Amino acid sequence: MAPRRKLAAGNWKMNGALADFAQIDALLAAHPDPGCDVLICPPATLISPMAQRTAGTPVQVGAQDCHQEEKGAHTGDIAAPMLAEAGARHVIVGHSERRADHGETDDIVRAKAQAALAAGMRVIVCVGETLEQREGGSTIDVVGGQLQGSVPDGIDGEQLVVAYEPVWAIGTGKVPTNEEIEEVHGFLRQALQKRFGDDTGAGIRLLYGGSVKPSNAAEIFAVPDVDGALVGGASLKADDFGGIIAALQAA
Numbered sequence: 746m747a748p749r750r751k752l753a754a755g756n757w758k759m760n761g762a763l764a765d766f767a768q769i770d771a772l773l774a775a776h777p778d779p780g781c782d783v784l785i786c787p788p789a790t791l792i793s794p795m796a797q798r799t800a801g802t803p804v805q806v807g808a809q810d811c812h813q814e815e816k817g818a819h820t821g822d823i824a825a826p827m828l829a830e831a832g833a834r835h836v837i838v839g840h841s842e843r844r845a846d847h848g849e850t851d852d853i854v855r856a857k858a859q860a861a862l863a864a865g866m867r868v869i870v871c872v873g874e875t876l877e878q879r880e881g882g883s884t885i886d887v888v889g890g891q892l893q894g895s896v897p898d899g900i901d902g903e904q905l906v907v908a909y910e911p912v913w914a915i916g917t918g919k920v921p922t923n924e925e926i927e928e929v930h931g932f933l934r935q936a937l938q939k940r941f942g943d944d945t946g947a948g949i950r951l952l953y954g955g956s957v958k959p960s961n962a963a964e965i966f967a968v969p970d971v972d973g974a975l976v977g978g979a980s981l982k983a984d985d986f987g988g989i990i991a992a993l994q995a996a
């Protein structure tokens with residue numbers, strides 16, 4: 746198996762404007778050869794101009810969600826082929842904010858992942874427990890159920906990225922201990938290998954997400970089976986995202 750290539754993925758969520766492309770210019774000026782995959786998932790309105798702006802650079806562009814159907818009467822939604830045409834190469838599906846704000850179930854997330862794959866993009870499937878679930882001791886059950894229900898059959902290792910994002914760590918400044926991250930990532934790796942076979946399962950990249958910053962990135966990237974990060978707030982500023990990329994490069 747080829748070594749898994751590290752991935753620094755930024756999720757801008759509902760933030761950003763054309764003027765913020767200056768942050769990407771600064772990021773590229775500081776890290777012209779980042780030594781890992783770098784992905785930014787802006788709001789859908791920015792995908793096309795960002796893809797044009799970053800063409801020929803190491804920055805790839807992705808989407809934060811897609812609809813599960815190819816086309817149709819779904820006012821306000823965007824289909825996966827439309828995102829691909831706009832320049833997206835990855836799609837995040839099943840982020841906890843989508844699961845909570847839009848009632849997305851594992852079945853819906855899996856259908857969205859299938860749609861993204863059918864449109865030729867890679868998918869980042871998010872899983873993660875709430876604080877209540879962690880304190881109730883059901884983290885592995887919750888994450889295992891989400892993984893099983895949200896990841897489609899028949900994927901290859903290159904197409905799929907899984908992001909472990911504890912809901913209580915997102916935007917809060919709280920981060921699990923290294924042991925807690927290692928337990929979940931080790932479980933995810935085993936579950937993926939059991940389902941897809943040793944080689945395919947070993948090739949799937951596992952990201953940690955939730956309050957990753959330059960100050961804690963090196964420690965998180967030292968955890969086995971952490972292949973990078975899905976970064977929210979700290980992906981908006983070149984200095985912060987650049988610091989995380991540097992830590993990943995050094996890991």
Ligand SMILES: O=C[C@H](O)COP(=O)(O)O
Pocket residue numbers: 756840910914915916917954955956957975976977978979
């Ligand atoms: O998708 C990104 C995550 O939700 C993490 O967000 P955060 O880095 O702002 O905690």
